[in-house]
Amino acid sequence: MADSGSVREDSRIVIEDDWPGYSLDLFTYPEHYCGDIESVYIPHGIIMDRTERLARNIMDDLGDHDIVVLCVLKGGYKFCADLVEFIKGLSRNSSKSLLMRVDFIRLKSYLNDQSTEDLHILGGEDLSVLSGKNVLIVEAIVDTGKTMKALLEHVETFRPKMVKVAGLLVKRVPNGLGTPPDYVGFEIPNRFVVGYALDYNEYFRDLNHICVISEAAKIKYKV
Ligand code: HPA
Numbered sequence: 508m509a510d511s512g513s514v515r516e517d518s519r520i521v522i523e524d525d526w527p528g529y530s531l532d533l534f535t536y537p538e539h540y541c542g543d544i545e546s547v548y549i550p551h552g553i554i555m556d557r558t559e560r561l562a563r564n565i566m567d568d569l570g571d572h573d574i575v576v577l578c579v580l581k582g583g584y585k586f587c588a589d590l591v592e593f594i595k596g597l598s599r600n601s602s603k604s605l606l607m608r609v610d611f612i613r614l615k616s617y618l619n620d621q622s623t624e625d626l627h628i629l630g631g632e633d634l635s636v637l638s639g640k641n642v643l644i645v646e647a648i649v650d651t652g653k654t655m656k657a658l659l660e661h662v663e664t665f666r667p668k669m670v671k672v673a674g675l676l677v678k679r680v681p682n683g684l685g686t687p688p689d690y691v692g693f694e695i696p697n698r699f700v701v702g703y704a705l706d707y708n709e710y711f712r713d714l715n716h717i718c719v720i721s722e723a724a725k726i727k728y729k730v
């Protein structure tokens with residue numbers, strides 16, 4: 508992870524606290540979520556364009572290495588898939604060719620819209636493949652940083668050569684834990700967002716845009 512001093516001010520899109528999102532009338536979304544979402548916070552197209560740029564930054568930095576992409580499930584599956592596609596596209600049109608393996612780890616720490624104390628690592632691949640490798644952890648959202656810290660400690664036990672982190676979203680939270688990801692898509696306010704594989708109790712992963720859910724939906728899908 509980069510120390511905060513080496514993260515450039517312009518290295519992320521900052522969404523301010525007073526950003527209300529776009530009106531739902533301006534976009535399409537699945538009809539079954541009618542009444543469940545309040546606004547379109549980040550439209551799918553902007554997510555894709557930003558991801559393409561992150562792919563280029565990653566190519567510039569890691570282009571001639573072999574890397575193991577470690578996709579953090581479940582929320583990271585869309586970001587990871589799109590990021591890998593963009594990197595592949597850039598590799599095809601470049602003298603650099605980035606050999607990628609893609610592995611998965613499954614974590615769970617949220618119930619309803621609250622982070623729970625315990626992080627569960629729910630299996631996935633045998634991570635001994637990370638030993639001696641350049642690892643790119645791909646995570647949809649970093650908020651308190653607790654999950655990322657625990658994950659980094661876990662990954663380090665497999666003695667990788669290098670670890671970088673790509674986070675699509677980073678939340679501005681009070682007392683956030685230390686180091687930001689090396690590659691950040693968007694910095695967002697401390698609000699609960701869904702869509703683009705981010706869930707609320709497993710719902711809303713099938714929404715392309717990143718959205719804010721309504722209070723009614725928080726009750727409707729509560730467990
Ligand atoms: N949305 C969905 N999942 C999450 C969030 C969020 O805002 N923060 C951490 N996990």
Ligand code: MG
Pocket residue numbers: 582617705706707708
């Ligand atoms: Mg979740």
